[in-house]
Amino acid sequence: MYKKLRLLISLCLLWSLALAALAAPLRMATTTSTQNSGLLDILLPAFQKQTGIEVHVIAVGTGKALKMGRDGDVDVVMVHAVAAEEKFVADGFGTDRIQFMYNDFVIVGPNSDPAAIKGAQSVAEALQKISTSQARFISRGDDSGTHKKEQELWKAANIQPEGSWYIEAGQGMGKVLQMASELDGYSLTDRGTWLAYKGKVELSLLNEGDNKLSNPYGVIAVNPAKHPETNYADAMKLIDWIGSPTGQELIRDYRLHGEPLFIPLLLK
Amino acid sequence: MESLSAASYQALYLLFTGDSALWTIIGISFSVSVRALLYAAPFGILTAFLLAYFSFPGRRLLVSVFNTALSIPAVVVGLTLYILLSKAGPLGDWRLLFTQDAMILGQIFLCFPLLVAMAHSALQASDRRAWETALTLGASPLRALLTILHETRFGLIGALVASFGRIIAEVGSSMMLGGNILNYTRNIPTAIALETSKGSFAEGIALGLVLLSLALFLNILLGQVQGKGEVIQ
Amino acid sequence: MIPDTPQPWLKLERLSFSRGERTILKDISLDLRAGELTLLTGQNGSGKTTLLRILAGLLKPHQAGFQFAGNRRKWRQSYRFLREQICYLHQHPYLFDCSVYDNIAYGLKRKKLSRQVITTRVGEALELISLEHLAQRNCHELSGGEKQRVAIARAWVLSPRLMLLDEPVSNLDKRSRGICYDLINRLQQQQIGVIYTSHEPQVGWLNLSRHIHLYGGELTMKPLQPEKPTVVELHKGTTGL
Missing domain, CATH: 3.40.190.10 (Periplasmic binding protein-like II)
Incomplete structure (x- = not known):
């Protein structure tokens, strides 16, 4: 009886350990308006299909999103507040910022x-x-x-x-x-x-x-120099992919209620 | 990472330097919740009394309804009232949405079931002989009711304190119905939600501290009142 | 009928009460006169308390006729009058959570008497029960016997026509019983009627006017101890006694 129970418990532990090891998703903080636009529902599955990296989106206000980046609670930040973004990078919390689209x-x-x-x-x-x-x-x-x-x-x-x-x-x-x-x-x-x-x-x-009234969007990796435990490698994969023609074309072709919403900035 | 202690220190500074924005929010919270409780209390206690002292068809059902209503989330109350009060809703002409009155209405609905359930159990535990004694000594039913309320005052105060605790800390319906408007419908819980979303934790903690000390104070008060009740009985 | 008995101030006719399927009181008739001290006996559960609560206007009977000084009244008109004229005291009296003084003054305040009158009346009541020294004491600090006396005084100040005492001495010690009996005899002297219930017929200390017994929902008259004078008027249904 007890043997069986012990076996069951160790199996459970193993299972959760395995899950934890497998699922190390990329954490991205973004604004609620970005998430509400529905663009991420197109972009991120395509990204995962190509790279196998799962992205967990935490949608909050811009201030909180940047604060999560400063505190190292996320790996990458996608926001639309030019001055705050520049300060975030200048203060050394963010790196590899690109402006990739605007609405x-x-x-x-x-x-x-x-x-x-x-x-x-x-x-x-x-x-x-x-x-x-x-x-x-x-x-x-x-x-x-x-x-x-x-x-x-x-x-x-x-x-x-x-x-x-x-x-x-x-x-x-x-x-x-x-x-x-x-x-x-x-x-x-x-x-x-x-x-x-x-x-x-x-x-x-x-x-x-x-x-x-133009509203440019930026994506920024959290600086591994400040927060070594963050997933910088995958963050860079995401940033590069968004700037790539594949990502940019998806942005260009995205429609909300039949109307184009975003204009890609990096499409040659 | 900004340390918790630094944020707490700044929070205390804001509180004790009488930061006017902070204290306005605290004032709105209290004025709204106290008014909601004042409106809800007479009806709630009367309902509890009727449920405890009289048998009528559907009484058991009503008691179950109030006990079930205890677990309705605040946002559901908020959403229901929102739909009713919105311009397109049946009560849209009242133009109450995003006013303090709407918040009060939401809080009344929120605390009513708790108030009834707790007052009901206090009154049910009360002595039926008190009611009969009052009547046989020539008290009118209304006066006898007041006598019963006096006899069960410790339990009833407990019900009021618990109800106040529920609505002063409630965020869901206040946010939906009040709209979190600065200097008008922004109360402690909605302000905490906002400050948190802005990432300015010091203000959030300062307001959290107010709620925490309030909860502590209310609990001490409740303990005192109920302790006194036990000694007498 | 004995010629010089006074007219009953309340005649109760054909009173019935049942709870669910069970009939508790069947066709009871009873006359009440000023200053009568009635002993009501019956086993536990025989309906004594039910009868008293109906008389006190606290419980609605299923069927009953009331005659106040010869005028017939329905229940809806009667119960207020009953509550005014009759005081019911529980077996374990309930005292409000306040001082002895305030308890006794409770009914007087409901009559909207002046403060001065209330003070005087409460003073008299305290004297009657010899508890002047406890006037400001909270009632929860009293002994069982003292509580019973306060309850009697609280009813007495209202000068009711009738007081219904539900086994008032059942849980008191011998000394307290003596004080209570004494009080009850004095109520009778003041022309306040008393119905006193007990499950034992021996109540030698009381100056009884009559003894009625409740059994199977019906009232029967019992003879009093020989040396006591009898002033009895009792109906049982149509047969009479």
């Missing part, structure tokens, strides 16, 4: 467009109209890449957004779009999340195309 931000708002921003020539003009008409604006307020972008845009338009019309939500992009819809407010969103939510919220796309 863009758009301003959405109530179908009735109370601030009349449709047709504004620039994003600065649109923001100006929103602030002068005191129309509600829902900000991410969460230090995310999108939030940082939004703050840059206000600054560039020389506006200090404050007052009861400026609502700092502190939530993810999808939630903020729902809030904008419920509260009849404007918001800045990445195009991917907008396409995913378009049919579910009472909002319209009101401003796009200003080159200030």
